[in-house]
Amino acid sequence: MTTLTLRRPDDWHLHLRDGAMLAAVLPETTRHFARAIIMPNLVPPVVRGTDAAAYRARILAALPKGSPFTPLMTLYLTEDTDPDDVAAAHASGLITAVKLYPAGATTNSASGVTDFDKVRGVLDRMAEIGLPLCIHGEVTSPEVDIFDREQVFLDTVLDPLRRATPGLTVTLEHITTSHGIDYVSDATGKIAGTITTHHLMINRNHILAGGIRPHYYCLPVAKRNTHQQALRRAATSGNPRFFLGTDSAPHTDPNKLSACGCAGCFTATNTLSCLAHVFEEEEALDRLEGFTSLHGPAHYGLPPNDATLTLTKQASPVPYPTQIATDEGPVTLFDPGHPLFWQVT
Template sequence: MQELTITRPDDWHLHLRDGAALKAVLPHTVRQFARAIIMPNLKPPVRTVADAAAYRDRILTAVPAGQSFEPLMTLYLTDNTSAEEIVAAKASPFVTAVKYYPAGATTNSDFGVTDMSNCDRVFDVMQQVDLPLLLHGEVTDPAVDVFDREKAFIEKHLIPLKQRFPNLRVVLEHITTTEAVEFVLATPQIAATITPQHLLFSRNILFKGGIRPHFYCLPILKRERHRQALLQAATSGNPKFFLGTDSAPHPRDSKESDCGCAGCYSALHAMALYAEAFESADALDKLEAFASFYGPDFYQLPRNTEQITLTKTTWRVPDEVPFVEAGLVPLWAGQELTWQLA
């Protein structure tokens, strides 16, 4: 196959930041994706419908002239989120979901939930009005090994949550383990996003030839058997699994430091990366549904009607792209890829 034309995809998990950073990275997403679920972990976070409206306006202002893009906004769940705010979010034409971060789990998560049971009143209203809950599915207990934190979250928090609120629509974001795949397959009203890095790499890449900070993300890359399980899920044709890049821009000096930030930047070349992964499993025929159909179906939104084309063309991922006052290193920088957006 030398060319692949598919329905224009959407990114169901995206970090855009704000200000100059937003303006630097948004064009990369807009080239490929019609819509994206926008993460709310700014400083301060997007906690209200009014916050989301203001952030959405800033995003739309940054969209390059002549191009179309729809930001799907989310609210940042805190211990103090009110039921009234959930009702207002559901009534809003642009708030699509509510995002749960465990406090301290990842970038700008200091405002996150300290105890999931604190939010039961909110989950009950979300279930009633049918507003999806997006989960960063990791525990933050320092006694739990970093490679086991997703599995522990499912056992300690997610299973009880679904028992208490069986009709709550949930997206377990950026899944990384066999256990997550199995749970999603076995549980009604839950879906999962999968990133390109978790489809392409095991944790070995973090230490290949030395510490590789630009492959460091949270949840962290796992063993090869988990990568294989994710690849099988993504290419299976099961509508519970769909595209979410979790693309997260950090300047080079913040990644290459004594306490490097977590996050991989894939917005530049996301669809090429996914094509590489799907081709490795001889499943390019499954890419369109994963990238373009299953996400909108789960979120009860119409599928896109435009198309994009990927061509079989060898090219080299740049070592760096411009970003604010420093460079931004894209995922797999310097690597030759064999698919490219036309």
């Protein structure tokens, strides 16, 4: 197979930031994706419906001319979130989901949740109105090893949360472990999981073996090769509970390469080439459309896109740039570590 036509993909987990960074990175997503779930962890965070409306307006103003891209907005769940405000934002069509960050789990998550009982009223209302909850699935207790945080979260937070609110629709985002894959595969109820481009292509050896490579550092951090292989099996299985959420997260090089470097991999530009490479290796190119374009809309109750795009396998590598220029500084593009031959044509 040297050509593959897909319904236009969606990205179910995307960081666009704001200001100059937003203006620079947004075209990298809109080139290939029709819709994206927009993460709300700005400074200050997007916590109210009015915040989401203002952020959406800034995104639309930054769109390339003629782009049909649709940002799917989210609210940042805090212990002070008003259930009525959430319900009103959902009823108006403004938001597609609410995002739960355990406090301190990742970039700009200080306003997240510490006491999950304090958000019970919001979760109950969300279950009642059918509004999905997107979850960063890690505990933040200092005694828990960073490589075990996802597994511990499943047992101590996610399962009790879902048992307490059984009607809640949940997306376990950026799964990094076989434990997360097994949980989503086997659970009853309305649950799905996103898998990132970079977690399909790297494991923790890529970050640490032979020297520290900051541009591979992300949260949740990449795990052992055995977990990477579990992610690849799930993504290419055709199981509708798994779909693409790139978690593409731009940081300028000075912020990535500092003494306390930021977490995040910027993959918006070359994601589809990377995914075609992975799915070809797994002999599952016929299942790529489900992962990128069909399973996500079904989970969120949206129709798949009518438009299509075509991937063509070239004889020579696709010439992706090393960096994206922004007015805040350069952002390094995720490097898969080998040439990519599939190009969107």
